[in-house]
Amino acid sequence: MACSNLEETVLLYSSGELSEKEKKSFESHMSICDECREEFDSYRREQERFFTCDVLGEVPSKDVDKEILRVCSDARKKVTGLGNMPVFLKKTIYSLTFFVVGFVVVGYFAMNTEQSKQSNLNVVLENELFDSTNNSQKQNDNTAIINDSDSLNDTNRFFSKNRGNLDQNGVIPVDLKNK
Amino acid sequence: MQQNQTSDDQHLFDLWLKGDPQGFSGLYDKYKNRVFGFLVRMTGDREIAEDLLQETFLAALRNADQFDRSRSFLSWLFGIAHKRTIDFFRHAKVETEHKSDAETAVGSKIDAPDQQLSDQNLRALINEAVETLDPLQREVFLLRELGGVPFKEIAKIMDCPINTALGRMRLALKNIRKELKKRGIDGVQ
Numbered sequence A: 001m002a003c004s005n006l007e008e009t010v011l012l013y014s015s016g017e018l019s020e021k022e023k024k025s026f027e028s029h030m031s032i033c034d035e036c037r038e039e040f041d042s043y044r045r046e047q048e049r050f051f052t053c054d055v056l057g058e059v060p061s062k063d064v065d066k067e068i069l070r071v072c073s074d075a076r077k078k079v080t081g082l083g084n085m086p087v088f089l090k091k092t093i094y095s096l097t098f099f100v101v102g103f104v105v106v107g108y109f110a111m112n113t114e115q116s117k118q119s120n121l122n123v124v125l126e127n128e129l130f131d132s133t134n135n136s137q138k139q140n141d142n143t144a145i146i147n148d149s150d151s152l153n154d155t156n157r158f159f160s161k162n163r164g165n166l167d168q169n170g171v172i173p174v175d176l177k178n179k
Numbered sequence B: 001m002q003q004n005q006t007s008d009d010q011h012l013f014d015l016w017l018k019g020d021p022q023g024f025s026g027l028y029d030k031y032k033n034r035v036f037g038f039l040v041r042m043t044g045d046r047e048i049a050e051d052l053l054q055e056t057f058l059a060a061l062r063n064a065d066q067f068d069r070s071r072s073f074l075s076w077l078f079g080i081a082h083k084r085t086i087d088f089f090r091h092a093k094v095e096t097e098h099k100s101d102a103e104t105a106v107g108s109k110i111d112a113p114d115q116q117l118s119d120q121n122l123r124a125l126i127n128e129a130v131e132t133l134d135p136l137q138r139e140v141f142l143l144r145e146l147g148g149v150p151f152k153e154i155a156k157i158m159d160c161p162i163n164t165a166l167g168r169m170r171l172a173l174k175n176i177r178k179e180l181k182k183r184g185i186d187g188v189q
């Protein structure tokens, strides 16, 4: 067969796997080569008459259909909100989310407590310092600390400091006292 | 036509992913005969093929997220059916037994030769010719003709160069024609 190397091209042409350029060039070859055209035509006729689903396919029994649809719908039910991800993966994601949220909440409160403890400690240290200085200086320092807190805009610290000073100075808030 | 087929399948596949039972049963009804035909002809045993058919659709269901939407659904399904068949032969190691079973089973189905060539006879003759193929040629032939799998993908599925897949297909066609000629069918007129 003169065109035996083109038998594979016939197959690729039939399966639609030739590039546009290859396709054009093979079509123009077939228009002048009886052998290749005949090969392509007979393969196409075989596909239409012999190699069909009716001929090569097989019909499973109704019982098999029923069983497969049942088994597959059971498997489907195990798949929940996160699409088709495996169930264990979803469970892992849910638990991780739960723990992360838990840590954030607990961590937030723990940090708050820690900071107010630290601030109380600062106030105690500061007050000890104030005791060692004269009264006018004490007044100035106290104002400076409050202003400092203000400028830091750290409400927790400011609140803790005020509370600390409130404890020290009775019920009068520090800023009112300074007025 | 092929484009419509693909978008129909994509639609059913989306329903399937959403958990709509119509998606799965739609694709199952559409392709079960093709996949089952492939499995019966590869294993030569209907019962084994029934188990593998179930395994194939179950595996497709479980690995739905791995389906590449740029490919055809049927090609993907045939890729899974190929893997199930390979696994079956690897575990059972009964390839030769079943092959000889299949040959006798198909041979016994053929009716008297002088009877007119009905569709049923033609079916039996073609399948007998397919059964005589070397398993590798048979698989390329079935992947292409039943699964509509492109040669590029057949090469990937069977882990061989595309030229090998094309060569096996050429031999498959040549041998089927030879077998049909022996049985009095000389091409399609």
Ligand SMILES: [Zn+2]
Binding pocket: A003, A006, A029, A033, A034, A035, A036, A037
């Ligand atoms: Zn030619």
